[in-house]
Amino acid sequence: MHHTCCDVLKSLLVENSPLPCITPDPGVSSEWQKTGCFYSMPQIRHRPCYPHLKHDLREEPGRRRGDKCSKYYSQYGEKRLTGGLMCAWCxxxxxxxxxCIPRGEGRNDVFSAIVTRWPKAPRVVVYDFxxxxxxxxxxxxxxxxADTLFVVDxxxxxxxxxxxxxxxxxxxxSTDPRLTQINxxxxxxxxxxxxxxxxxVSYMSQDHAILYTRVFLEPVEDPQDEEY
Structure with a gap:
């Protein structure tokens, strides 16, 4: 059974190898006012494509499916959320x-931010979904x-x-005292x-709104200084 599951998973992956890294492009980083994307660390990877996952980049599901998370459905499935910002916090x-995100925040926003910016995945990811x-x-x-713990606060x-x-x-x-110290x-x-x-920001142009948001959110922290 274990081998069967592993074979299925490997068939879904693009390559059975570590995520390829790219050389950070200073020109791209300097265009954050146009792209609406600003992180304290440079982009070191592209977001991979997964051709064997036919629904990889689709919108979040718009109807209830079986016994899946009812909170997830009520927030995303009913399409009540509009665009805004996806922020990563220590x-x-x-x-x-x-x-910036054009519609309501989804799982791909969090996944893409971590994969493209973090050299190593965080040990703990606290996320409401x-x-x-x-x-x-x-x-x-x-x-x-593999070594990341995903938890709901x-x-x-x-x-x-x-x-x-x-x-x-x-x-x-309750079993790991270190986790009790996490805010x-x-x-x-x-x-x-x-x-x-x-x-x-609702009265500003896009460039000014992004600049204003960056200044408001500073100082921006380097994730290498934080384990969680």
């Missing part, structure tokens, strides 16, 4: 970087995310009524702070 609510982000990432890059766990406790941070914190609400606090500039 546990001190310092922003690693951000990129980690229940679906984990299989999304592991299906595509098993080796890269305590605040959002209450809405995951159909999800297993195996995706809750509290389940692991799992750091991203929530950071995203709440962004509401202070939401009205201002």
């Amino acid at each position: 546990t001190h609510s310092i922003c690693y970087g951000f990129h 980690a229940c679906t982000l984990a299989p999304y990432c592991l299906t595509r890059e098993l080796e890269f995310f 305590g605040f959002h766990a209450k809405g995951h009524t159909k999800c297993s406790p195996a995706v809750f941070l509290t389940s692991y914190a 799992s609400s750091a991203a929530e606090c950071g995203n709440s702070a962004l509401k202070r500039i939401r009205k201002s």
Whole structure:
């Protein structure tokens, strides 16, 4: 059974090799006001393509499917979310970087940000929809995310009524004291702070709005200084 699962997974992967790296292009990094993508670390990889996953880049599902996460469906499936920013935060609510998204945030936004910017996957990823982000990432890059723990923070766990406790941070914190030190609400606090500039940027041109957002979010932290 184990060998069969491994064979199926390998058939889905583009290559059975580590993610290829690219040489950072300073010209691309300097165009962040046009691209709406700014991170404290350069892009070291392209987002891989997965031709054997026919729904790889499709929009998030628009209807309920079986017994999957009801919170995930209510947020994404009903298409209530509009575009904005996807920000990556450390546990001190310092922003690693951000990129603009045309529609509601999806799993690919988080996956692409980590794969293209992080030399090594984070040891712990705290995300309000980690229940679906984990299989999304592991299906595509098993080796890269092999040592990563995907967990839902305590605040959002209450809405995951159909999800297993195996995706809750509290389940692991009871056996690993290091996890109790994680400020799992750091991203929530950071995203709440962004509401202070939401009205201002709505009256700006795209270039000015992105510049204003970057200044508001500074200082931007280097992820090599943070384990989680």
